[in-house]
Amino acid sequence: MKFLKNISKLSGCKAAILTNQSAFGYEGKYHYQTYSEIFDLKTIFLPEHGLFAELQDQVSGDELLYLFGGMQIVNLYGKEEKSLVPPRETLTNVDVVIIDIKDVGSRYYTFLTTAYYILGELSRIKQERGKAPLLLVIDSPNPIGTKVEGTPLQKEFESFVGVTSVLHRHGLTPGGLLSYYNETFQWKVDVVVVPVGVIHPKSTSHLEWVPPSPNIPTQNTCLVYPGMCLLEGTNLSEGRGTTKPFETFGAPYLLGKPKEELDKRMQLHQPGLFRLRNLRFLPTFHKYVGSICEGYQLMVLKPKQFQSLYFTLYFLKQVAELFPNEFEYLKGVYEFRSDRPAIELLAGDKLLLEYLNGNLSDSDLEAYLNQSESQWTRATKPYRY
Numbered sequence: 001m002k003f004l005k006n007i008s009k010l011s012g013c014k015a016a017i018l019t020n021q022s023a024f025g026y027e028g029k030y031h032y033q034t035y036s037e038i039f040d041l042k043t044i045f046l047p048e049h050g051l052f053a054e055l056q057d058q059v060s061g062d063e064l065l066y067l068f069g070g071m072q073i074v075n076l077y078g079k080e081e082k083s084l085v086p087p088r089e090t091l092t093n094v095d096v097v098i099i100d101i102k103d104v105g106s107r108y109y110t111f112l113t114t115a116y117y118i119l120g121e122l123s124r125i126k127q128e129r130g131k132a133p134l135l136l137v138i139d140s141p142n143p144i145g146t147k148v149e150g151t152p153l154q155k156e157f158e159s160f161v162g163v164t165s166v167l168h169r170h171g172l173t174p175g176g177l178l179s180y181y182n183e184t185f186q187w188k189v190d191v192v193v194v195p196v197g198v199i200h201p202k203s204t205s206h207l208e209w210v211p212p213s214p215n216i217p218t219q220n221t222c223l224v225y226p227g228m229c230l231l232e233g234t235n236l237s238e239g240r241g242t243t244k245p246f247e248t249f250g251a252p253y254l255l256g257k258p259k260e261e262l263d264k265r266m267q268l269h270q271p272g273l274f275r276l277r278n279l280r281f282l283p284t285f286h287k288y289v290g291s292i293c294e295g296y297q298l299m300v301l302k303p304k305q306f307q308s309l310y311f312t313l314y315f316l317k318q319v320a321e322l323f324p325n326e327f328e329y330l331k332g333v334y335e336f337r338s339d340r341p342a343i344e345l346l347a348g349d350k351l352l353l354e355y356l357n358g359n360l361s362d363s364d365l366e367a368y369l370n371q372s373e374s375q376w377t378r379a380t381k382p383y384r385y
Contacts, residue, residue, distance in 0.1 A: 227312030233343030241283030250295015
């Protein structure tokens with residue numbers, strides 16, 4: 001890996017940038033404003049949710065209009081899957097492609113998948129032409145640290161919400177994960193990382209938290225997201241339309257004696273690490289909009305020990321058993337794929353799906369998770385910086 005602590009060394013280079021509102025604070029500005037004073041900034045690539053997180057999940061940014069003097073705005077989350085890959089000409093007319101966008105520590109989160117697609121296109125340009133623009137990654141801290149959770153995504157489940165081989169909670173910074181992609185897939189792109197602390201501070205107070213997207217309002221959301229994102233593949237509300245998405249969740253049908261039994265079972269899972277507060281909520285949009293949902297607020301008591309993925313897998317397994325006539329896994333198009341249900345793309349692993357279907361014990365799941373996490377930690381040691 002190559003590191004660069006003074007980006008002014010690249011002053012005057014023609015550049016394109018993948019960024020959004022999460023890249024804020026250096027010199028009291030949005031970072032693309034600072035870079036426009038250093039680079040000849042030609043293009044801004046828009047990720048999912050737009051430049052200022054204006055859009056909800058799975059909403060195309062094609063209609064967004066921004067006025068920036070002399071800069072091209074390219075939306076990389078359009079209405080068709082082909083929009084996810086940047087047009088070739090936007091990469092061949094620059095010297096540097098800057099990645100300055102914050103991640104939340106989970107493989108489902110699409111910002112670094114967009115960066116992955118940019119990296120792949122740069123590799124193809126280099127193979128065809130012998131050279132390609134430099135990829136400059138402005139590194140930022142992982143808001144949930146270096147802890148890892150989950151299993152590697154299997155190739156058949158790869159999609160915009162999951163890159164092959166990556167765990168659900170990867171424990172890497174953007175610079176680390178993109179360097180891992182470049183070397184693991186042998187793309188041979190010139191990747192240079194600006195270390196954490198040069199542009200982005202080494203840690204961010206919750207008082208200075210900038211929501212990277214509409215439904216990640218706090219750092220606590222990042223902590224539960226590695227597991228709770230699985231609810232997107234079910235007819236349970238993941239709390240969109242509330243003030244605490246992914247921490248608030250439920251459905252209108254979570255009622256009666258099955259709900260009481262569910263409460264008892266959840267009290268036995270990871271005891272002392274979290275608390276479930278029973279509540280009712282009324283989503284203002286998304287699933288069950290305008291309908292009262294029975295559910296919970298997930299309150300993490302010991303972040304270093306709590307395992308969000310295992311919590312959610314266990315919870316879904318209990319709900320499927322206790323509410324067999326009401327609970328469903330959703331079908332239909334999810335992140336441009338219609339050939340597989342969303343839960344398969346999110347779980348990304350046949351054994352995890354076996355567990356959800358009741359064909360794998362808790363102890364076997366725990367052993368499998370522990371083994372996968374240890375292997376990932378060893379494999380990504382060179383990229384932990």
